[in-house]
Amino acid sequence: MAAGYFTVTNTGGTDAKLTSVTSSFAGEITMHTTKNDQMSGVTAFTVPAGGKLTLSLGGNHLMLMDLKRKPRVGDKVSLELHFAKGSPIDVRVPVKPATYRPEG
Secondary structure (H helix, E strand, C coil): EEEEEEEECCCCCEEEEEEECCCCCEEEEEEEECCCCCCECCCCCCCCCCCCEECCCCCEEEEEEEECCCCCCCCCCEEEEEECCCEEEEEEEECCCCCCCCCC
16 A cells, blocks of 8 residues: 655646546555544545645645555656546656655
């Protein structure tokens, strides 16, 4: 299992709803939010028009499960972001150490 942290930027004029994330690297990717130290699954994240969705430790994030191989620090993992409207967007995110704690 691994967590996914990164920022999604919406340069458009309307909100975008991120409905799922897929990858050949993981058998399943779920979206979660953390509130009051309690993690719970969500069905979508909203990326505000002209704004950002930050996926981070202790907040909104992804959980990558059933990994096809153990990730190595420095690798880049390809993810496909699926939105309610429009075509999927491919992104590549770097693998950080398990002890990595992003500032923010």
